[in-house]
Amino acid sequence: MEYIAWFTERCREHKLKVTPQRIAVYRHLQGNRQHPSTEQIFREVQREFPTMSLDTVNRTLLTFADIGIVDIVEGYGGPRRFDPDCSPHHHFHCLRCGRITDFRNRDFDRLEVPEKIARRCVVTGKRVSLTGICPECR
Numbered sequence: 856m857e858y859i860a861w862f863t864e865r866c867r868e869h870k871l872k873v874t875p876q877r878i879a880v881y882r883h884l885q886g887n888r889q890h891p892s893t894e895q896i897f898r899e900v901q902r903e904f905p906t907m908s909l910d911t912v913n914r915t916l917l918t919f920a921d922i923g924i925v926d927i928v929e930g931y932g933g934p935r936r937f938d939p940d941c942s943p944h945h946h947f948h949c950l951r952c953g954r955i956t957d958f959r960n961r962d963f964d965r966l967e968v969p970e971k972i973a974r975r976c977v978v979t980g981k982r983v984s985l986t987g988i989c990p991e992c993r
């Protein structure tokens with residue numbers, strides 16, 4: 856239940872109303888290591904809130920990304936996926952089953968931002984994304 860206090864606090868900080876729907880969406884995200892898509896979260900939340908639309912779930916997830924409590928996992932071509940773990944970590948993405956596995960690596964954490972990016976942009980996150988075939992699919 857601890858996450859509710861934390862979640863409520865983050866919402867207050869960002870002047871976001873804490874609604875039962877938002878709590879439900881976050882509940883299905885927190886501790887979820889599958890990097891779920893909007894549809895997956897929607898299917899879970901719908902059991903509790905049958906009238907909540909896919910679009911509302913999607914907007915809720917994007918709002919969470921805006922206030923920095925979930926990361927959007929980009930660049931895999933499929934539907935957008937969400938990651939409740941915003942701490943430094945990296946991903947292995949299986950091209951066959953679509954599973955995204957977290958891993959940690961100090962050397963990857965320390966990767967330098969290329970000069971021409973650092974000069975022009977504000978870098979707020981770094982993540983190494985490896986693609987290939989997972990042990991289950993090999």
Ligand SMILES: [Zn+2]
Nearest residue numbers: 949952989992
């Ligand atoms: Zn796989």
Ligand SMILES: [Zn+2]
Nearest residue numbers: 938940946957
């Ligand atoms: Zn992750």
